[in-house]
Amino acid sequence: MRLPTLVALSPAFARRLLPGRVRVRLTLLYGVLFVASGVVLLAITNLLVARSPANLVLVKDRAGEPVLAPDADGRLYLGYPEANSSVHLNDITQQLREQALRQHEVEMDHLLVQSGIALAIMAVLSIALGWLIAGRVLHPLRTMTGTIQRISARNMHERLAVIGPADELKDLADTVDGLLGRLETALDSHKRFVANAAHELRTPLTLEHALLEESLIDRDATRESFRSNFERLLDISKQQARLLESLLTLSSSERGLDHREPFDLGDIAEEIVEVSRPETRRRGLRVETTIGPAVASGDSALVERLVANLIDNATDYNTPGGHVEITTRTEAGRAVVRVANTGPEVPPEQVERLFEPFQRLGRVAGDGHHGLGLSIVRAIATAHDAVIAAHARPGGGLVVEISFPPRTDPLQQPPGIAQLDDASTIR
Structure with missing residues (x-):
């Protein structure tokens, strides 16, 4: 009844048995690899020695003459050359062969024992060397870990x-x-x-x-x-x-974005222009729009806020009788929205600062502006991987162009894209 429980707990139990330090694990790994390689090497060596051909060793007498010599017919005889007596060596050679085989087995056993002792000695040395090498390898990691722990x-x-x-x-x-x-x-x-x-x-x-x-x-x-x-x-x-x-x-x-959906910058810009019509009329601004299809994907609500902030910024920081230019188009597969406006002179080196939170030119207390409009524009553009290009307009004002990345999936153009006439004017 307890066997399934033990089997289920075996991975956790095995993880507890593993050393907790990387250096110890690397040392054991090096040692195991060396022992395994040594065992394979010894096995190959013993196999080659066991299959090696046996050579016939002739025993010579005191005078240096062979005791075991062939006769004229090629048969082997035992005796001194000067002796006339001869004995057939079939039985003797068989005994010599058996003795040679026994001696070969003894030598193989001796070789195996000596190799095992050498392998055991080298295994101990390999563990010691593995410990040193592992420490050497992990030294940069320990240095980086200590530095990271000090950083706050x-x-x-x-x-x-x-x-x-x-x-x-x-x-x-x-x-x-x-x-x-x-x-x-x-x-x-x-x-x-x-x-x-x-x-x-x-x-x-x-x-x-x-x-x-x-x-x-x-x-x-x-x-x-x-x-x-x-x-x-x-x-x-x-x-x-x-x-x-x-x-x-x-x-x-x-x-970042929680979801993506297709949208058309032309539709969004047209809607925002219509909503801002009373304010632009009250300020006496002329709004010129060139609305073309510009399909992209992302969070349409955030993109609507982006376009609204661009138009609000162009409206609020303008001059009496000035104008605002709003353009949407598709360029090289990218959906582009461009808003340009007249207004006070903007130093070119201050353009980038305007996209920081709570930064604005001509700070006036109680004017109702908090300097978050363009910073929100930049945050929304960054979330959509869009590119912002902004520069000061000659004679005063600002030009902001945002290019959204092309869609990676095929998308048919949404039906019923409404367009305003080119250079249409809201007075």
Whole structure:
């Protein structure tokens, strides 16, 4: 009844029997391989010796003449050459042959015993040498392990920096160094993001506290002043809600995609343009659209936020009477969306900084912008393996072009792709 239980536990029991140190396992492996090779070598040697042909050894007398000699007919006779007597050697040769076979067996046994003793001695030596070689092989690994254990968030800049031939251990060390570099970059970005987010959230909280405190300590406050303070508090609360929503979108975008589905950038851009029409009209902006089919795959909701952020950024950071250009197209199999806008002068060296969280030009307190729009665009593009190309527009403004990778699976163009007329204008 206990046999199945023992059989089921045998793998775990076998794992417990294995040594826990790699050096011990390598030493045992080297020793077993050497012993196995020695056994095979001895077996081959004994087989070759056992099959070797026997040679006839002639015994000579005191004068140096053979005792065992052939006669004229080729038969063997025993005796001295000067003796006239002769004896037929058939029986004697048979006895000599049997004696030679017995002697050969004794020599083979002796050879086997001596070889076994030599193999046992060399097995002990091989284990000792295997222990030394295993320690030599594992020394770089122990060094790398110690260095990695010392690295923490405070000294993330340290690297293994292994120097040596381009072997597997060097490749492993370089891979770990690359991983540490990426972790350092992500940690620095996380620290900056947390600091900026804390600052952005602290400002409206401080303002809310001041408004509430003003309403409490002002004994001459009227209904209108209370109403004004409450309206400002409501606006601040809406800004915080938008900020938290943006932070959640940014966080979900940086995690990557949970699913992929086909979408058309033309449809998405057309929908966003229609939604933003009242705001562009209020600002007196001219919107020029060239909408073409641009099919890609990914999370359509995130891509919709990407296009909306691009258009919002082009609308909010524009000049009165300016214009916005929106283009979608397919180029070399890649779906491309391009948004260009007029606006304030943007230094070329500051373009990359605009895609960092909470970074924006012309920072104005209470303007309702948190500097997360373009950072969300970059996070969504990165999650879709898209390429972002941005540059300052001559005369002011910004041009952002995002190219999505081509689909790897065949996809028929979705029916009913709606297009706006080329150079259509929203006033």
